[in-house]
Amino acid sequence: MTAVPLIQVGSCAMAERSCLSFMSINEENASVSSLCSVESGSSFCACKFCGSKFLKTTSQCQNITVHTVTQFSPSPVISCTESVPQGANISQITVDTEHGQSQSSNQSTSSTVLRDVHISANLMEDFLELAKDNTEKDLETCGTLGAFLKNGTFYVTTLIIPKQECTSNSCQATNDEEIFSIQNEQSLFPVGWIHTHPSQKCFMSSVDLHTHYSCQVMIPEAFAIVMAPTDTSRSYGIFRLSDPGGMGVLKECQEQGFHPHEETTDGSPIYEHCSNVYTNSNLRFEIFDLR
DSSP: OOSSOOEEETTTTEESSTTOOOSOTTOTTSOOOOOOOOOTTEEEEEEOEETTEEOOOTTTEEEEEEOOEEEEESOSOOOOOSSOOTTOOEEEOEEEOGGGOEEEOOOOOOOSOOOEEEEETTHHHHHHHHTHHHHHTTOOOEEEEEEEEETTEEEEEEEEEOOEEEOSSOEEEOOHHHHHHHHHHHTOEEEEEEEEOSSSOSOOOHHHHHHHHHHHTTOTTOEEEEEOTTOSSOSEEEEEEOTTHHHHHHHHOOOOSSOOOOOOTTSOOSEEEOSSEEEETTOOEEEEEOO
16 A cells, blocks of 8 residues: 555545445445454554555565464354344434434435445444543544445444544554554454544534545445544534535545535535435444554
């Protein structure tokens, strides 16, 4: 991944490299391996990427040792099903509004037909708990979300929290080869990313928008979760760029850092709440905390 920038996230940043897809989005028959824990000191074969092509040769591979704390939520058993099992609860993600109330997010302006995405009901809370120390120090925390695609639905089964350099309004992932090693090992699509705004409002900054553009241009269903625990009006948001409005603006924008963006040509907002993301009470996920 030499030519592609990685995860710069935050109220200000997440990387652009981390969301590079190494599998064709149309290949639903891509192999899906079951999740297994990574023991401390285990080795992965990390392979270089060139554009959107995945290259793996003897000369390009190197052994990467990943020292990680692995957590399971709520158990080590991964349960992903094609249909809703009896007793499972699948709900559309809601959007926090003023005073903690919530409402359905059905106001998508995008014309693209998107695949559904299922995430665990506990994922955001577990991420906030892992980010707690940073949040108390007014430092951002970022992570990437990996999913497998089955019968037209993405199932998010992996949260990777990479080594990172953080400030109060930015977060830069480092050692990105470890992220790609896990994604490759598990045959995962990088469908999303998550980061905190420890002392800011819940919104997508201009840097966040550029970061997310690199994800969504590869996978239309890619989404960004912003956790803002001090925002009393909206503690979290699950966002994507409007398409074609927001995608068109970001495609043409050449500025860096924090900056204003032009209006969309169709009058739509640059980004919007996702209406295709659902919580699945039957879905288990694994956490790789690489810090």
